Amino acid sequence: LKENNISEEVEAPEVEPRLVYCYPVRLAVSAPPMPSVEMHMENNVVCIRYKGEMVKVSRNYFSKLWLLYRYSCIDDSAFERFLPRVWCLLRRYQMMFGVGLYEGTGLQGSLPVHVFEALHRLFGVSFECFASPLNCYFRQYCSAFPDTDGYFGSRGPCLDFAPLSGSFEANPPFCEELMDAMVSHFERLLESSPEPLSFIVFIPEWREPPTPALTRMEQSRFKRHQLILPAFEHEYRSGSQHICKKWVPGRAGEGGWAGQARPSPTLSHCLCPQGGNALQGRPQHGRALPTERPWLCQVGTDA
Numbered sequence: 001l002k003e004n005n006i007s008e009e010v011e012a013p014e015v016e017p018r019l020v021y022c023y024p025v026r027l028a029v030s031a032p033p034m035p036s037v038e039m040h041m042e043n044n045v046v047c048i049r050y051k052g053e054m055v056k057v058s059r060n061y062f063s064k065l066w067l068l069y070r071y072s073c074i075d076d077s078a079f080e081r082f083l084p085r086v087w088c089l090l091r092r093y094q095m096m097f098g099v100g101l102y103e104g105t106g107l108q109g110s111l112p113v114h115v116f117e118a119l120h121r122l123f124g125v126s127f128e129c130f131a132s133p134l135n136c137y138f139r140q141y142c143s144a145f146p147d148t149d150g151y152f153g154s155r156g157p158c159l160d161f162a163p164l165s166g167s168f169e170a171n172p173p174f175c176e177e178l179m180d181a182m183v184s185h186f187e188r189l190l191e192s193s194p195e196p197l198s199f200i201v202f203i204p205e206w207r208e209p210p211t212p213a214l215t216r217m218e219q220s221r222f223k224r225h226q227l228i229l230p231a232f233e234h235e236y237r238s239g240s241q242h243i244c245k246k247w248v249p250g251r252a253g254e255g256g257w258a259g260q261a262r263p264s265p266t267l268s269h270c271l272c273p274q275g276g277n278a279l280q281g282r283p284q285h286g287r288a289l290p291t292e293r294p295w296l297c298q299v300g301t302d303a
Contacts, residue, residue: 004032024072025150034084055090061242068152109236110135129170165195171202179213
């Protein structure tokens with residue numbers, strides 16, 4: 001920090017509560033010069049190296065990061081800092097997961113693409129409350145690390161996000177304390193918002209003993225509907241999807257993808273592989289669905 005003349009403590013100016021459009025988070029100070037990194041290709045894998053430490057990402061997801069960066073970053077129109085920021089992003093999540101093979105990737109498990117399509121079509125959802133640049137479907141999302149993820153569209157941590165209106169998807173990491181804090185946060189937002197606001201939440205049905213988050217949502221006055229899917233009759237996308245060489249969603253995908261996608265009549269059909277035509281469509285690439293405009297959110301001293 002001293003080398004780049006950045007003070008250790010930066011006082012944020014007081015902000016009067018007001019309505020603003022929700023855009024990716026920005027750093028309070030300009031980013032310092034970034035070191036150079038090296039990149040090379042190994043088949044369909046992009047390898048990025050800095051001081052002998054290498055991180056990898058599939059070519060499809062590298063292209064996805066490029067698009068998210070183009071949509072969201074405002075201080076690097078020439079993409080001179082793109083590769084260093086991708087390295088920092090991948091290294092951060094690599095350390096969060098752990099060094100073991102597939103260790104910690106459950107933290108990044110996500111819903112299948114056809115479920116997001118149904119949420120967008122049926123409920124107008126275009127925002128994920130718990131995601132990352134690697135596993136997001138929409139280009140508007142909250143994530144754990146705003147300092148590295150903000151360049152790729154993150155709106156910051158979900159518990160600091162205060163939307164006023166809209167329909168949102170929430171698939172939190174299955175940590176009881178986090179899920180309980182999420183319920184408290186959502187209920188505060190629903191209590192205070194005068195606008196149409198809804199959250200579609202996906203959590204495990206842990207009953208022995210029941211989790212506080214599940215019990216609270218079942219008893220909440222804001223609950224409108226509850227859908228329980230039996231074990232082995234639904235699916236999640238792997239948290240290591242960004243480094244998988246090939247993604248095949250279970251037995252239904254082993255024969256390849258044929259024909260055009262057919263809209264399923266209900267959300268449950270999309271959540272369950274056995275539900276009709278949910279898996280007869282295009283493969284699940286990591287792409288961000290464009291949205292017409294950002295959601296409104298409340299900012300102020302508590303946001």
